[in-house]
Amino acid sequence: MTAADLEGFFADADTLDPDAYLRLDYYLECRGDPRVAVAHFCSEQSTAQWRRVGSGEDLRGEFGAKVVHLAVDATLPEFSYGLKSPGEGEIHACRVRIAHPHRNFGPRIPNLLSAVCGEGTFFSPGAPVVKLLDIHFPDAYLSRFDGPGYGVEGFRDLLGVYDRPIFFGVIKPNIGLAPEDMAELGLQGWLGGLDVAKDDEMLCDTDWCSLERRSALLGAARRSAEAQTGTAKVYLANVTDEVDRLTDLHDLAVENGANALLVNALPVGLSAVRMLARQTRVPLVAHFPMIAAMSRMERFGISSVVMTKLQRLAGFDVIIMPGFGGRMFMSDAEVCRNAAACLEPMGHLRPSLPVPGGSDWAGSLKRVHDALGTRDFGFVPGRGVFGHPMGPRGGAASIRQAWDAIAAGVPIEDHAIHHAELSAAIDAFGSRA
Amino acid sequence: MTAADLEGFFADADTLDPDAYLRLDYYLECRGDPRVAVAHFCSEQSTAQWRRVGSGEDLRGEFGAKVVHLAVDATLPEFSYGLKSPGEGEIHACRVRIAHPHRNFGPRIPNLLSAVCGEGTFFSPGAPVVKLLDIHFPDAYLSRFDGPGYGVEGFRDLLGVYDRPIFFGVIKPNIGLAPEDMAELGLQGWLGGLDVAKDDEMLCDTDWCSLERRSALLGAARRSAEAQTGTAKVYLANVTDEVDRLTDLHDLAVENGANALLVNALPVGLSAVRMLARQTRVPLVAHFPMIAAMSRMERFGISSVVMTKLQRLAGFDVIIMPGFGGRMFMSDAEVCRNAAACLEPMGHLRPSLPVPGGSDWAGSLKRVHDALGTRDFGFVPGRGVFGHPMGPRGGAASIRQAWDAIAAGVPIEDHAIHHAELSAAIDAFGSRA
Known part of the structure; x- marks a missing residue:
């Protein structure tokens, strides 16, 4: 030149x-x-x-x-x-x-x-x-994009929960269970205090666990949990699939009682998500497969913050992202920047709820809350709920007990003295960083 | 464990x-x-x-x-x-x-x-x-996938060209020209000997160059070139766009005379490509934006070969990929592996035509041909045709002259003595590696 x-x-x-x-x-x-x-x-x-x-x-x-x-x-x-x-x-x-x-x-x-x-x-x-x-x-x-149709406020409205984080749990084992078994695990998690029981991001519409049967049974289990607890619950069904099936799977899952839908953003494609966001009758939740393949290098690729902004632009109401701790290979600062990208002003777009995740359990909740400096986040254990020695009901209870301790300014170890589920969680998972 | x-x-x-x-x-x-x-x-x-x-x-x-x-x-x-x-x-x-x-x-x-x-x-x-x-x-x-609907053979049938590489040209300037100007450039390229004149992968359906008008004018220019030369030509229109517009843009462009369609595989999503491949009436051509963000590191990410196989699985008939030379930051061996992944046996799937590209011109054709060891490839200059000092007609002619030299086993410098377009290409671009 x-x-x-x-x-x-x-x-x-x-x-x-x-x-x-x-x-x-x-x-x-x-x-x-x-x-x-x-x-x-x-x-x-x-x-x-x-x-x-x-x-x-x-x-x-x-x-x-x-x-x-x-x-x-x-x-x-x-x-x-x-x-x-x-x-x-x-x-x-x-x-x-x-x-x-x-x-x-x-x-x-x-x-x-x-x-x-x-x-x-x-x-x-x-x-x-x-x-x-x-x-x-x-x-x-x-202004040419709709962004999230529900956002943080809409997702909170679904649950009627405004003063604390939202508690998710990934039903585990994630691959191989029959729908009946999943529904029973989900029910126990909800009864223990989960707000949201979710399919794993790898679990889809298969011959051994069809979305039709799974969403019917988990939809019924959700209603049963709501009746038993008197509180609203969410079944988050994974509809990640070929683009030309998304609308049908949305209709099927929602009619059966799923009241939020999980989509793996990059595998399905952000544009297909934008399409689904225009049609959906329930909030859409993003999961993060493939993003690390582009974002992990400090000086090469596409940053995770860009991908978070694009997911919000595409219309995700909730964005599950890699969370804190060396386990997820992401610095605390980068996790915080991603959470901020969900919540900070972005034209007319509603905020998305950030859900930083990775090997969480009752004992890691305080760190997440302290690092983010807000209650506008989701917390998403897998084994921390469903691998709890007292089962998912005990696992979910341990999370809620941990939050009670945090809200009261009490160390969880002290709170655990009179709360068996939290105590058992500390014994089982306490050696995790 | x-x-x-x-x-x-x-x-x-x-x-x-x-x-x-x-x-x-x-x-x-x-x-x-x-x-x-x-x-x-x-x-x-x-x-x-x-x-x-x-x-x-x-x-x-x-x-x-x-x-x-x-x-x-x-x-x-x-x-x-x-x-x-x-x-x-x-x-x-x-x-x-x-x-x-x-x-x-x-x-x-x-x-x-x-x-x-x-x-x-x-x-x-x-x-x-x-x-x-x-x-x-x-x-x-x-067996559960259709793969390419046309493949190498179907794409060759479209052109009636079986014994040599397919010659593509990216119309340049790529961004900012009016459809009328693009159609004139395309016409000149075809008259000079291009098989395929294509939209740049960044050029889409914009208010300053709508796909409707562009495809109408380039469709007409293609037919005019066919009439003048007596040979079949392809106008490759870029329909990369939001997923829910793909079908409409396909119909519009094909009715207007585009006879192959370009889709940026990862930005649109491979699943949306699979959907379009089920419906399309013309061959689908892949372009490679974003793939390098995942594939360039030797020891991290997802290899380009995996992405090539997935694009063939999704149904692309032609796969444009980074080509030879330090300019494209990919080893010759990796380019060859990607080309092989298009052509090698893969169940019942038809082969895709590999098109390794990057700053090509008449003088780089021999290297590509020698490295690939086959005539089943596409060659895709941009400036090497449209930045040729004698204009696109001369640029396209220089490519065909280079092939004539290769097919005859004559050095292009010798062949250039009696071929002004090839000679001008060597003068203009010969200092490129």
């Missing part, structure tokens, strides 16, 4: 219409002059070639992505992660903010993804190491 | 019904005893907890994923890529083959993904570094 070519991919942010551009934050390692590299980076994700041969036109003003901030953090001896790029010149670690005109693709999730984390991002010349760190949408863009 | 717990997640491959299991190859770095780590790895992707509290049942026989081969390649001083996992013990680099019972999820792409590269894979205790390297499907599983 010539110096004049370069200039067309840089802009002063103040001169751009803020409604017309997404703001994208990337980490980038590039060889040679960083200004040339980031100009190419903008070119690749927008008007790769901005004029026809023999023409004096310049499409960059209207359609070009533009660098509005560039910081060179360091010079590196080699690219991170053993990645290579041919050529000569020093390697620089950069942070760049790009203003990307959303009229290039419009309010469509697949086309948004193709522009901001597609070929242009990952195949820019001389820049093999790149991560999309964050994405900021102007309200004008967000 | 106890020693007896471990045993339930190991099996002799010969004792398993080969029709009942997928075979999955992973790279895995784990802390402590590798046998314990891979047993946990199997447990996490199948029956995480294989019996209810107080029950003597064992769900592992029928539903457990099972290690059928384990090789410990090395002991490592730390996990790769700066990743961490708490705990003590040596770190081992392992290769493991797992037999995973597909009845756990059935012939459904989202549920397949959730099982083989979901939470279980990326959140197994003590194993932060993992890559799904390959996946092998038994014919019994493949």
